[in-house]
Amino acid sequence: MQVFTQKRNPITGSTEWDVQHEDYDYHREIARSAFADMLHDTERNQKYYRALKLAIDKQHSEGKKANVLDIGTGTGLLSIMAAQCGADSIVACEAFKPMAECCLKILEQNGVADKIIVIPKRSTDLTVGEDGDMKQRANILVTEVFDTELIGEGALSTFSHAHKHLLEQDCIVVPDSAVIYAQVVECSTLQKWNKLNDVVDDYSQVMLRTPQKMKDCAGSAAVHDIQLSQLPRTDFKEVSEPIPVFYYDWSGKTPIDMKRTVKQKFSITNTGHAQMVFMWWDLNMDTEGKIVLSCAPWWCHPDTNFSSERPQDTIPWRDHWMQAVYYLPIEIQVEKDAEVSLVSCQDEYSLWFYLEDENTKYKHHKRPICECGVHMTLSRTHVSYLNDTGRNSKLLRQLKNDVSSDTTLLSLNGSDLLVLAVAKSIKKVYVIENMSINIGILTDYIKENDLENVEIIPEATDAILNEVTNVFCNPNFSSAILPWENLKVAYLLYSYKEKLNANVSIIPDGCEFWGMPVEFQDLHKIRIPLNECEGIKMASFDSLVERSRTISDCELEAQPMWEYPCWSRGEPRRLLDVDLRALQPTAVADGVFSIVDNNDSSHTINGFAVWVVWRVGGANLSAGPLTPPTVGQRVTWDMHTRQAVKILQSSREVSGSAQWRYQIACDLRQGQFDIAIDWVQ
Ligand code: SAH
Numbered sequence: 001m002q003v004f005t006q007k008r009n010p011i012t013g014s015t016e017w018d019v020q021h022e023d024y025d026y027h028r029e030i031a032r033s034a035f036a037d038m039l040h041d042t043e044r045n046q047k048y049y050r051a052l053k054l055a056i057d058k059q060h061s062e063g064k065k066a067n068v069l070d071i072g073t074g075t076g077l078l079s080i081m082a083a084q085c086g087a088d089s090i091v092a093c094e095a096f097k098p099m100a101e102c103c104l105k106i107l108e109q110n111g112v113a114d115k116i117i118v119i120p121k122r123s124t125d126l127t128v129g130e131d132g133d134m135k136q137r138a139n140i141l142v143t144e145v146f147d148t149e150l151i152g153e154g155a156l157s158t159f160s161h162a163h164k165h166l167l168e169q170d171c172i173v174v175p176d177s178a179v180i181y182a183q184v185v186e187c188s189t190l191q192k193w194n195k196l197n198d199v200v201d202d203y204s205q206v207m208l209r210t211p212q213k214m215k216d217c218a219g220s221a222a223v224h225d226i227q228l229s230q231l232p233r234t235d236f237k238e239v240s241e242p243i244p245v246f247y248y249d250w251s252g253k254t255p256i257d258m259k260r261t262v263k264q265k266f267s268i269t270n271t272g273h274a275q276m277v278f279m280w281w282d283l284n285m286d287t288e289g290k291i292v293l294s295c296a297p298w299w300c301h302p303d304t305n306f307s308s309e310r311p312q313d314t315i316p317w318r319d320h321w322m323q324a325v326y327y328l329p330i331e332i333q334v335e336k337d338a339e340v341s342l343v344s345c346q347d348e349y350s351l352w353f354y355l356e357d358e359n360t361k362y363k364h365h366k367r368p369i370c371e372c373g374v375h376m377t378l379s380r381t382h383v384s385y386l387n388d389t390g391r392n393s394k395l396l397r398q399l400k401n402d403v404s405s406d407t408t409l410l411s412l413n414g415s416d417l418l419v420l421a422v423a424k425s426i427k428k429v430y431v432i433e434n435m436s437i438n439i440g441i442l443t444d445y446i447k448e449n450d451l452e453n454v455e456i457i458p459e460a461t462d463a464i465l466n467e468v469t470n471v472f473c474n475p476n477f478s479s480a481i482l483p484w485e486n487l488k489v490a491y492l493l494y495s496y497k498e499k500l501n502a503n504v505s506i507i508p509d510g511c512e513f514w515g516m517p518v519e520f521q522d523l524h525k526i527r528i529p530l531n532e533c534e535g536i537k538m539a540s541f542d543s544l545v546e547r548s549r550t551i552s553d554c555e556l557e558a559q560p561m562w563e564y565p566c567w568s569r570g571e572p573r574r575l576l577d578v579d580l581r582a583l584q585p586t587a588v589a590d591g592v593f594s595i596v597d598n599n600d601s602s603h604t605i606n607g608f609a610v611w612v613v614w615r616v617g618g619a620n621l622s623a624g625p626l627t628p629p630t631v632g633q634r635v636t637w638d639m640h641t642r643q644a645v646k647i648l649q650s651s652r653e654v655s656g657s658a659q660w661r662y663q664i665a666c667d668l669r670q671g672q673f674d675i676a677i678d679w680v681q
């Protein structure tokens with residue numbers, strides 16, 4: 001059924017009514033979930049299988065029946081494996097109803113529906129007894145309810161409850177246990193993701209001071225999950241070994257702590273700045289610790305081939321479990337061999353860390369909460385964008401070039417700091433912003449820097465527009481996710497067009513949308529159909545995902561491409577040009593391009609990348625590749641923005657005459673932007 005729902009239009013900033021499928025939200029969740037990638041994770045699947053087999057054989061060898069409980073069965077994968085391994089009874093529960101329904105179909109299709117009882121409930125709602133969901137307690141638990149932070153999906157309470165109510169005392173649990181590792185590092189690249197720096201000029205002179213409360217803020221409590229193995233090796237320096245900080249006994253032999261704080265002394269391995277903690281975990285799948293699944297980044301991974309040219313590509317790839325970064329509340333300068341203490345804290349769902357040396361001690365080790373506003377309203381990517389000195393320098397150069405002491409400047413983006421950095425040298429600055437939390441941040445900057453001529457306005461009135469001599473828009477709105485959502489600048493300029501003076505100066509000049517066929521090294525695995533997983537037919541799951549993708553319209557999605565290596569598989573092409581100084585109400589563009597130029601070798605193509613390049617004075621600011629891509633080569637992507645990608649349902653071998661096409665329709669009156677990109681079939 002179709003229903004009216006409210007949806008925010010990121011280009012206009014207003015809330016609009018939209019007709020959507022009544023189950024739009026859950027379809028979106030399915031379409032966007034990491035389910036497919038998790039099922040493509042062969043190492044995970046096979047290690048679960050081997051450990052399950054050991055558990056079932058062990059119960060049998062002791063003359064017992066193997067009664068399996070599978071918590072969070074999803075597609076039913078682990079239950080089907082249990083059936084293949086000869087389990088005597090299997091109960092599978094799944095809290096997410098559409099998945100539970102899908103699971104029933106998959107069991108049917110694989111001829112095991114009579115062997116597995118599926119209960120569409122959260123494990124904590126299961127009942128045991130003659131009339132209960134389970135006739136008896138189980139003596140094997142198999143479950144995979146872990147996320148990048150290990151415990152973020154509620155694993156602690158799931159296991160605790162299961163041991164109390166659903167399992168026999170001497171049961172076997174797959175996995176048996178887990179270890180969380182922390183490594184203290186210096187990484188100026190990632191530090192840019194955490195806190196706003198002062199705005200500086202080309203000679204490192206401070207142009208705008210960041211308020212002290214933002215510098216002192218404990219930061220965001222939300223986990224920063226990241227593909228650490230893609231971080232350039234030269235961008236960070238370890239100052240500690242990996243430290244095992246928390247051990248989790250899933251087997252039920254020792255109780256699970258919902259809250260704990262552990263202080264561990266260690267010696268610094270490298271002189272440097274202790275800025276953050278890299279975190280990952282290992283699962284011990286079996287009771288003897290023979291089958292270990294590690295989420296370590298390549299430099300600490302047990303399976304890395306260090307003699308390879310790209311050692312990061314020699315370990316299993318996965319996106320459903322990455323690594324996490326926790327920023328230390330205070331950066332500490334540390335000397336090699338110094339003794340310091342890592343304080344690791346955990347509550348029911350999350351982790352956080354402190355580092356103490358003889359000069360730095362904390363009165364408490366509470367979970368960090370943002371008190372400055374920045375961490376609540378700006379994404380980490382946006383913070384890193386604002387800290388990107390290279391891009392800032394180009395924007396500032398043009399801005400300084402355009403303004404004088406007579407300038408009245410209108411800034412269209414309230415999450416920009418550059419206009420504040422030049423405010424003192426011009427007459428007046430108006431900043432359009434209406435979100436109170438963003439107004440708070442701007443106000444703090446204004447106070448800290450004694451700016452008396454900056455006014456924050458909810459919208460530009462006719463009188464203000466008439467007064468304005470210069471318009472500046474840092475072309476990255478904190479509300480934008482997909483690249484074209486930054487066309488808010490064009491939407492606003494178009495709506496002001498009649499009211500602005502004819503000779504008003506505008507930065508940027510315009511933008512170009514670019515597209516290119518690519519071969520992802522791994523990213524396609526998050527979306528391509530499974531067909532089969534470990535020999536188990538998964539067609540019902542594929543069609544659920546496909547239907548959800550159609551309903552929730554997730555054709556192109558935003559991804560930080562620097563975390564996902566790919567090769568250019570065709571010349572990048574300019575798809576659309578928007579001239580901000582001569583805006584047209586609508587723009588349509590389409591085109592057909594050949595994949596291979598003067599090259600008849602065949603390639604695999606499994607997606608397209610789309611990005612935007614902003615023109616500022618004579619400079620091009622790419623929110624895509626940092627150097628022009630060469631066909632056949634890896635692409636180096638801007639780390640401070642996300643790009644749009646289309647992941648193809650199946651990869652294609654193409655050669656010679658293959659062609660791709662695109663269509664764009666852009667309406668600045670309505671704030672609409674549509675793009676389609678695909679093969680010429
Ligand atoms: N076992 C499957 C799916 C793992 S994903 C596999 O390994 O492929 C985890 C699933 O567990 C999700 O579908 C989630 O909805 C479900 N889940 C998490 N905690 C649960 C709980 N306590 N009870 C029931 N389902 C749970």
Ligand code: ZN
Binds near residue numbers: 214218219371372374
């Ligand atoms: Zn904060």
